[in-house]
Amino acid sequence: MKFNSVFDIIGPVMIGPSSSHTAGAARIGKAARNLLGREPKWATIYLYESFAKTYKGHGTDFALIGGLLGFETDDSRMSKSLELAKANGMTYEFVEDTAATSHPNTVRLVIGDDQDQVELVGISIGGGKVEITELNGFELRLSGNHPALLITHNDRFGAIASVTSVLAKHEVNIGHMEVNRKDVGQEALMVIEVDQNVDDSILKELEASEYIGHISKIVS
Numbered sequence: 001m002k003f004n005s006v007f008d009i010i011g012p013v014m015i016g017p018s019s020s021h022t023a024g025a026a027r028i029g030k031a032a033r034n035l036l037g038r039e040p041k042w043a044t045i046y047l048y049e050s051f052a053k054t055y056k057g058h059g060t061d062f063a064l065i066g067g068l069l070g071f072e073t074d075d076s077r078m079s080k081s082l083e084l085a086k087a088n089g090m091t092y093e094f095v096e097d098t099a100a101t102s103h104p105n106t107v108r109l110v111i112g113d114d115q116d117q118v119e120l121v122g123i124s125i126g127g128g129k130v131e132i133t134e135l136n137g138f139e140l141r142l143s144g145n146h147p148a149l150l151i152t153h154n155d156r157f158g159a160i161a162s163v164t165s166v167l168a169k170h171e172v173n174i175g176h177m178e179v180n181r182k183d184v185g186q187e188a189l190m191v192i193e194v195d196q197n198v199d200d201s202i203l204k205e206l207e208a209s210e211y212i213g214h215i216s217k218i219v220s
Contacts, residue, residue: 029067
């Protein structure tokens with residue numbers, strides 16, 4: 001039998017009003033920022049179903065932007081994030097999308113700057129917990145609650161081993177891993193949840209492999 005901790009029951013420490021619409025949204029926003037690797041200059045945010053209907057009243061709008069600014073769920077600046085983003089030069093747009101989704105608390109973020117762009121789909125499943133279900137066209141399952149590496153690579157033999165061997169050498173334990181590809185021999189994506197944050201020196205070693213493209217990390 002699986003027992004919930006007290007933190008699962010009462011939810012996270014947060015700026016309210018809602019653990020699913022506020023804390024969860026903030027974590028999705030921060031995950032998108034982490035995957036870009038910096039604060040975005042612009043963001044287009046597509047809200048679906050419950051998120052689209054209640055995002056202003058439940059604080060989903062300022063929570064998503066707060067996450068993009070790098071705020072934690074309990075940051076006292078969270079409720080002022082819309083104004084702070086504009087002051088930082090970030091432009092943003094919220095779009096109420098009518099498309100059907102598998103979960104009512106679904107958001108698609110398209111963020112970027114002059115260098116790069118990230119497109120991410122996330123859902124807030126309750127109690128401040130989230131799942132990332134799509135990244136740049138790849139389907140995936142990422143909780144956002146553990147440190148993780150997202151690695152694009154060539155779909156060929158040896159690519160996965162080149163990554164896992166480096167992690168094993170540095171005693172980085174893998175908690176969950178999945179691989180998705182667009183087609184045989186085309187671009188692929190490794191999603192690796194690990195037990196501890198991965199040092200940048202290890203990332204540089206991973207990037208040195210001829211099979212590896214772009215590496216993003218999510219820190220806990």
